[in-house]
Amino acid sequence: MPIKILAFDTTTELCSVALMIDHHIYDHKIVASRRHSEEILPMINKLLAEAGVALRSLDCIIFNRGPGSFVGIRIGICVAQGLALGADLPLVEVSSLVVLAQGAWRIFSIKQVISTIDARMGELYCARYYRMSDNNCWRCYNEESILTAETIATDLTCSTILKGSWVLAGTGWNNYVVLKNIKINDTIFLKKIVMSPEAQDMLPLGAQSFRNKMFLTPKQAQPVYLRNKIVST
Template identity: 45%
Template sequence: MTSKILAVDTATENCSVALKIGNDTIVRCEMAPREHTVKILPMVDSVLAEAGVTLRELDALAFGRGPGSFTGVRIGIGIAQGLAFGADIPMVGISTMAAMAQQAYRRNQSTQVLSAIDARMNEIYFGGYQRLDNGDWETVHAEAVLPPEMLAAQLSENAAISAENAWAIAGTGWPAYPDLASQLHLSVTESGVLYPESEDMLILAHHALLRGEVVDAEHASPVYLRDTVAWKKLPGRE
């Protein structure tokens, strides 16, 4: 099955778009912490124009569903919904942390990855992933938001994350808490991955398509992990 998939992500400081058609991948990626709304649509237009295709010719539109910045996740899903609805194509939500695991594999051939994003408020978003033989990824530690000092205890209770194996670490959570990795009693290696990129969402979206895990635009939803806190921080909310 050859899929034509567009992926967009604005969940973190990084803003990225990628288009997969056959064996060709076209990528636009730029660090733009406060310019996502300005950058993302021109990026989409650019990759479509380079490929010579329209949105209606695509099989799906993948989007970074989070976790990440509350505002960034909302921007990404809102723009993706508008594009998918207008073109009448299905959507696929992709974990930003699973995308970082795939990026670690793309860069370093890492097959076991611990992803952590700095969630502010003395917390991290965390998830553990293991690559399968078919190129998809299995979640071996459920995605969660937690204080970094609680991570070692959680991992010690997870038999799937063994100290006998080497684990690559990815995401902004590790440099935000420089002593965190050494507290885990695991063999860890640096992956060089800090932010998710849409290019790495394409392979995950491909496997999701094969499993039929698509939704109509009006049913696409984000994953905040800490949505109740973010909601309370909005003006006028208790």
């Protein structure tokens, strides 16, 4: 059944919005740094106008629950709650780390992905994924976690399951020397392409959850930080 879905992401410096009308995708993104709160609503309104649809005519709104920037996650959830309440729409949540995996699949068509987002203070948000089939279903080998760059490097070097081709997606790989040039025998790593979660990659994930009736009310939308300590800037 054709669906109309809005997705947006504010969890990293990249601010992105995407809209799926049937199978046509409208997409817009900018590097917003600390301007997410100023940019996100005008970007959403512009995309809806471009597609010629009203917010109330959508089937659901997809938001990124994190992990990522503490402030960015809160902005995204507040915007999602406000839009959902105003238009009486259900919400669907996605993880920023799974969104990175979906972006890697879109670019490389490789089913094995390790996603990282730089959490600062020498740590990274990290998860390892395998794409089960072509229906946007990802299996997480380990729980989403926050680890030091050295721990991730050690885990990868000692791993017995890293065979074949993997995509190293996210900002963490280029920000730490111990991870930047990591090599493992019999393993091919592709990286430096998928850097930030993008709203267009939230659409297939959210559409799958929507079809499975995995909805949230605005009150149920909660952030996932993985770390309770706020980074000082």
